[in-house]
Amino acid sequence: MSGISLRTKRIVKNRAFLALCLFSTSATILILALLIASIMAQGSHFLFNSDALGAVFAHGELSQLTKIIRWDFLTNFASRFPEKAGIYAAMIGSMWVCAICALLALPLGIGTAIYLEEFAPKNRWTALIDFNIRNLAGVPSIVYGILGLTAFTRMFGLFGSDKNSALSFDPDDAWWHIQFPFGQGLLAGGLTLMLVVLPIVIISSREALRAVPSSLRQASLAIGATKWQTASKITLPAAIPSILTGAILAMSRAMGEAAPLLVLGIPVFIANTPDNLNDNFTVLPFQIFNWAGRPQESFHQLAASAIVVLLIVLICFNGVAVYLRQKLRKPLA
Amino acid sequence: MPDTQPNLTKPAPASAPTTPTSSPVSEHVTLRVKDFNAWYGDYQALHNITLNIPSQRVTSLIGPSGCGKSTFLRWINRMNDLVANARAQGVMQLDKDDVLDRAFDVVELRRRVGMVFQKPNPFPKSIYENIAFGPRLHKHFHRSDLDALVEQSLRAAAIWDEVKDRLHNSALGLSGGQQQRLCIARAIAVGPEVLLMDEPCSALDPRSTASVEALIRELRQTFTIVVVTHNMQQAARVSDLTAFFFEGKLIEAGPTDGMFTNPKNKQTEDYVTGRFG
Numbered sequence: 001m002s003g004i005s006l007r008t009k010r011i012v013k014n015r016a017f018l019a020l021c022l023f024s025t026s027a028t029i030l031i032l033a034l035l036i037a038s039i040m041a042q043g044s045h046f047l048f049n050s051d052a053l054g055a056v057f058a059h060g061e062l063s064q065l066t067k068i069i070r071w072d073f074l075t076n077f078a079s080r081f082p083e084k085a086g087i088y089a090a091m092i093g094s095m096w097v098c099a100i101c102a103l104l105a106l107p108l109g110i111g112t113a114i115y116l117e118e119f120a121p122k123n124r125w126t127a128l129i130d131f132n133i134r135n136l137a138g139v140p141s142i143v144y145g146i147l148g149l150t151a152f153t154r155m156f157g158l159f160g161s162d163k164n165s166a167l168s169f170d171p172d173d174a175w176w177h178i179q180f181p182f183g184q185g186l187l188a189g190g191l192t193l194m195l196v197v198l199p200i201v202i203i204s205s206r207e208a209l210r211a212v213p214s215s216l217r218q219a220s221l222a223i224g225a226t227k228w229q230t231a232s233k234i235t236l237p238a239a240i241p242s243i244l245t246g247a248i249l250a251m252s253r254a255m256g257e258a259a260p261l262l263v264l265g266i267p268v269f270i271a272n273t274p275d276n277l278n279d280n281f282t283v284l285p286f287q288i289f290n291w292a293g294r295p296q297e298s299f300h301q302l303a304a305s306a307i308v309v310l311l312i313v314l315i316c317f318n319g320v321a322v323y324l325r326q327k328l329r330k331p332l333a
Numbered sequence: 334m335p336d337t338q339p340n341l342t343k344p345a346p347a348s349a350p351t352t353p354t355s356s357p358v359s360e361h362v363t364l365r366v367k368d369f370n371a372w373y374g375d376y377q378a379l380h381n382i383t384l385n386i387p388s389q390r391v392t393s394l395i396g397p398s399g400c401g402k403s404t405f406l407r408w409i410n411r412m413n414d415l416v417a418n419a420r421a422q423g424v425m426q427l428d429k430d431d432v433l434d435r436a437f438d439v440v441e442l443r444r445r446v447g448m449v450f451q452k453p454n455p456f457p458k459s460i461y462e463n464i465a466f467g468p469r470l471h472k473h474f475h476r477s478d479l480d481a482l483v484e485q486s487l488r489a490a491a492i493w494d495e496v497k498d499r500l501h502n503s504a505l506g507l508s509g510g511q512q513q514r515l516c517i518a519r520a521i522a523v524g525p526e527v528l529l530m531d532e533p534c535s536a537l538d539p540r541s542t543a544s545v546e547a548l549i550r551e552l553r554q555t556f557t558i559v560v561v562t563h564n565m566q567q568a569a570r571v572s573d574l575t576a577f578f579f580e581g582k583l584i585e586a587g588p589t590d591g592m593f594t595n596p597k598n599k600q601t602e603d604y605v606t607g608r609f610g
Binding site: 121131213215216218219220221222223224225228233234238241330331332 | 410412415440441442443446447448450452454455456457466467470471489503505516517520522598
């Protein structure tokens with residue numbers, strides 16, 4: 001008798017647990033769907049042309065197909081009139097800053113990972129560095145903004161002020177024109193975002209290197225390769241797909257950051273794209289933050305539209321990362 | 334007979350079949366070990382080992398797990414340098430060079446002393462690249478010379494016929510036994526004098542084991558081979574000399590026949606007859 005009730009109990013527990021898991025999964029998906037639906041509902045006004053939509057879907061006029069999307073939202077600069085406002089400056093700024101951030105953070109981060117995984121002696125000093133990097137990965141990004149403000153925007157006041165620079169490299173009109181301090185320029189933004197993503201790049205690259213079986217390292221060393229030859233010709237090539245996946249995810253994090261750049265004091269109203277590395281810029285998340293903070297409803301709609309664009313960009317980034325993980329990763333042993 | 338030592342461009346005339354009995358008796362000693370002690374931290378893994386390893390012979394190291402035979406093997410090409418707290422004292426001479434001398438270039442040592450591991454560990458590259466990797470580290474090659482060297486090495490490891498049509502396919506697509514012979518070919522390609530094998534068949538099925546053992550017997554013509562094995566039948570089948578290690582000491586060493594039929598030491602007898610270990 002008690003045996004049967006125990007069995008029933010087990011079956012009931014099993015079903016209850018299954019129901020709980022299904023509930024949490026569907027709740028997550030539901031929340032995501034609600035989020036996307038509400039953003040689309042708010043943002044569609046500035047993304048889609050309702051006349052063209054009607055023409056194509058109600059009357060089958062395919063000639064109107066390219067007019068469905070309001071391209072001027074993507075190609076206009078910001079404006080105080082919502083109907084004229086666009087995200088061009090923010091998109092270009094985001095691309096620039098991400099490119100600078102990637103060029104700085106990837107070599108530094110991957111190099112650090114190679115040193116720590118392949119060369120560093122296993123001692124207290126290495127353990128301390130390891131511990132610190134793990135902690136840095138958990139530091140809120142706005143804190144890096146304060147560091148960026150002091151170290152890059154103002155450079156501790158060593159070279160005078162942004163407007164009255166004591167050290168600059170001419171000519172002014174070249175794209176590589178640099179002056180110290182960096183002020184609110186692209187370099188300051190890129191370097192600050194580098195601080196944010198560097199720990200992430202290091203940790204993911206280290207994990208990728210650690211996943212390479214040590215038998216491969218031994219094989220390489222045993223035929224007379226040096227540690228460097230082993231790292232560069234065997235370990236790193238085997239780890240590259242995973243390293244790239246981590247790098248792309250780190251870049252999508254950089255793409256979505258507004259807080260550290262907010263601390264730098266970057267402008268939101270920009271009427272031109274950056275001409276050189278010291279030029280002012282703005283980024284998509286910051287543009288969204290600014291629009292969302294205004295009282296008029298139209299600006300909230302603009303913010304929603306920009307969010308849709310940002311989400312599409314980030315989904316593309318993650319898609320590439322997933323593709324790399326699936327396609328490039330080969331078995332290693 | 335140093336004149337028969339292989340050089341980089343002509344690795345092995347080993348493809349010519351010969352019977353083991355026809356090989357001349359060689360008195361030349363490739364590796365001379367005297368009063369050799371090794372430690373991991375405070376733990377002494379090897380005590381006063383004295384052993385001469387003759388050229389162009391297969392010497393097998395046998396003994397129960399933890400007896401120090403692998404430690405001994407890994408000191409011959411200084412793979413133990415990778416272990417942070419490993420150190421050693423005594424004499425270990427490869428021809429006239431002092432293996433333990435810190436000034437002796439470990440890269441040069443490992444070119445002269447190749448190693449084959451327990452589990453086949455081909456690089457995740459093509460078969461061709463696996464073989465070409467080592468030679469390229471040490472010297473610049475013209476494409477045609479490298480092609481020839483790859484072929485020679487694969488022939489010497491008795492795997493050429495199986496892989497010649499798919500040299501540019503991944504080495505990971507080979508079977509376990511083929512992978513292990515590929516690893517032997519990779520070790521041969523840099524022109525070593527000595528080949529160290531750390532339980533080279535323990536991860537293989539019986540058929541692959543037979544093919545690798547046949548290869549070891551053949552390679553004896555060209556290389557000085559040291560094999561660590563857990564399998565006493567294997568030691569009896571492939572080796573000319575056998576050294577029995579127990580608890581970090583070398584108990585007995587001598588011609589394989591004598592060791593298995595007429596061991597001088599009681600511990601050796603107990604071990605080879607399967608009473609312990």
